[in-house]
Amino acid sequence: xxxxxxxxxxxxxxxxxxxxxxxxxxxxxxxxxxxxxxxxxxxxxxxxxxxxxxxxxxxxxxxxxxxxxxxxxxxxxxxxxxxxxxxxxxxxxxxxxxxxxxxxxxxxxxxxxxxxxxxxxxxxxxxxxxxxxxxxxxxxxxxxxxxxxxxxxxxxxxxxxxxxxxxxxxxxxxxxxxxxxxxxxxxxxxxxxxxxxxxxxxxxxxxxxxxxxxxxxxxxxxxxxxxxxxxxxxxxxxxxxxxxxxxxxxxxxxxxxxxxxxxxxxxxxxxxxxxxxxxxxxxxxxxxxxxxxxxxxxxxxxxxxxxxxxxxxxxxxxxxxx
Numbered sequence: 001x002x003x004x005x006x007x008x009x010x011x012x013x014x015x016x017x018x019x020x021x022x023x024x025x026x027x028x029x030x031x032x033x034x035x036x037x038x039x040x041x042x043x044x045x046x047x048x049x050x051x052x053x054x055x056x057x058x059x060x061x062x063x064x065x066x067x068x069x070x071x072x073x074x075x076x077x078x079x080x081x082x083x084x085x086x087x088x089x090x091x092x093x094x095x096x097x098x099x100x101x102x103x104x105x106x107x108x109x110x111x112x113x114x115x116x117x118x119x120x121x122x123x124x125x126x127x128x129x130x131x132x133x134x135x136x137x138x139x140x141x142x143x144x145x146x147x148x149x150x151x152x153x154x155x156x157x158x159x160x161x162x163x164x165x166x167x168x169x170x171x172x173x174x175x176x177x178x179x180x181x182x183x184x185x186x187x188x189x190x191x192x193x194x195x196x197x198x199x200x201x202x203x204x205x206x207x208x209x210x211x212x213x214x215x216x217x218x219x220x221x222x223x224x225x226x227x228x229x230x231x232x233x234x235x236x237x238x239x240x241x242x243x244x245x246x247x248x249x250x251x252x253x254x255x256x257x258x259x260x261x262x263x264x265x266x267x268x269x270x271x272x273x274x275x276x277x278x279x280x281x282x283x284x285x286x287x288x289x290x291x292x293x294x295x296x297x298x299x300x301x302x303x304x305x306x307x308x309x310x311x312x313x314x315x316x317x318x319x320x321x322x
Contacts (some may be wrong), residue, residue, distance in 0.1 A: 008219035011163075013197055017220070028085045030192060035126065035153055037180070037197075039044045039174075039184075040067065040142055040169070040171060040172070041171065041172045041174045042062075042064060042159050042161075042172070042174065043064070043065035043176075044063070044064060044065075044067070044153065044157070044159075044173055044174065044176065045063040045064075045180075046062055046151075046178065047060070047061045047063065047067075047180075048060045048061065048151065048181070048182060049182065050180075050181070050182060050183060051144070051182070051183045051185060052096045052143045052182060052183075052184055052232050053182075053184070053185070054143055054144065054145060054146055054184055054186065055142065055143060055144070056142065057140060057141070057142045057145050058074070058140075058141060058142075058143070059138045059139065059140055059141075060138070060140075060307045061089070061136060061137070061138050061316070062074060062132065062136070062137040062138075062139070063134065063135075063136050063137075064136075064137075064159065065133040065134065066133055066134055066299075067159075067171060068161045068162050069135060069159055069160070069161045069171075069229065070126065070160055070161050070162060071078040071124075071125065071126045071127065071159075071160040071161075072124075072125050072158070072159045073108075073121075073122070073124045073125075073157060073159075074121075074123045074125075074137065074139075074154065074157055074162065075120060075121065075122050075123075075153070075154035075155075075156040075157050076121045076122075076151055076152065076153065076154065076208045077114065077118050077119070077120050077150075077151070077152050077153075077154050077308035078118070078119055078121070078141070078149065078150065078151040078152075078313065079117060079149035079150055079151075079240065080113075080117065080118060081117065081144065081145070081149070081255070082143065082144055082145065082147055082148070082149025082182075082184060083113050083141045083142070083143060083144065083149055083182075084141065084142050084144060085121055085139070085140075085141055086139075086141065086142065087110075087111065088100065088111055089142065090102070092208055093105075093106065093109060094109075094139060094140035094141070095109060095123060095137065095138070095139060095140075096137075096140075097125075097135065097136060097137045097138065097221065098135070098136045098138075099133070099135070100134055102127055102133075103125040103126065103127050103135075104126050104127070104128060106123055106124065106125055106126065107123075107124040107125065107126060108122055108123060108124035109122075111113060111121050112236055113296065120154060121139065122156075125137075126312055128176045138260070139310050141311065144183045144184070146184050146186065147182065147183075147184055148181060148182070148183050148184065149181075149182055149184065150178065150179055150180065150182070151180045151182065152178060152179030152180065153175050153178045158170060158173070159171040159173060160195075168309055185322055187251055189191060219314075226242045235291075239284070242280070242284050243284070245280075246277055246280045246281050246284065247277075249259070249273065249276065249277040250274060250277035250278070250281075252273060253270050253271075253272075253273030253274030253275075253276075254267060254270075254274065257270035257271070257274070258268035258271060271274060273293055279299050286312060287302065
């Protein structure tokens with residue numbers, strides 16, 4: 001009797017333990033199913049310029065709506081005859097994002113060949129932030145030849161995050177704009193038409209240049225002025241030569257005086273030379289003074305202007321000397 005009683009209790013306990021374990025498993029499964037079944041949507045917006053020039057670098061922008069994203073795998077398909085990803089031709093990363101510190105460095109960033117017409121860009125990012133905010137990713141591409149090409153989402157694109165209870169979720173992607181059609185054309189420039197103007201008369205000097213006479217040519221145009229210049233130059237030349245000769249003669253007399261060594265004849269000769277030199281200087285000064293007074297003050301033939309230059313002129317009956 002006691003054995004049967006113990007067997008019943010053992011069966012009840014076993015049933016209770018098994019039921020409890022099943023309940024725990026079902027609760028866990030139910031929680032997981034509830035999380036993934038009710039995973040929120042995340043909007044994905046793909047943007048870019050609609051028209052670019054050949055060999056122009058441009059950004060393809062991916063915007064994520066406000067969700068708590070801790071990881072994302074972006075897969076973009078593009079026409080490889082029309083576009084080239086930045087990393088293909090530079091070797092450096094072509095990815096930037098905003099906020100700048102929202103994601104870590106790319107875990108994966110590679111270009112894969114799909115077929116002869118399409119390439120696939122595969123990027124995997126993780127985030128240390130997991131903040132609920134608008135996130136923007138920029139992918140740098142470069143256009144190739146003229147024409148039209150497409151850049152589009154691939155079905156492998158996935159976004160991961162956490163819900164309000166910090167449970168992991170895989171968002172249901174809702175591409176607001178899933179593909180881009182980009183035209184590659186050479187920019188055209190419109191000629192600028194300016195206001196009309198009256199033609200300017202042709203000046204012969206503009207065509208052949210203006211011919212100017214050589215310096216001093218005005219003396220031949222005006223013989224009166226030319227004669228004055230010749231006389232003035234002659235007077236200056238005589239004064240210069242006379243001054244130099246007198247100075248040399250005076251220095252020669254001084255040399256004879258020093259080298260006479262007390263010889264009376266040599267001393268007398270030296271005195272005579274120096275006397276003649278001094279007399280020559282005095283005569284030149286007197287001659288210049290008399291010449292200036294007579295020609296300027298009396299006759300008005302040669303006079304100085306305001307610049308200090310000497311001007312030659314012939315007196316006339318109706319003109320008094322200045």
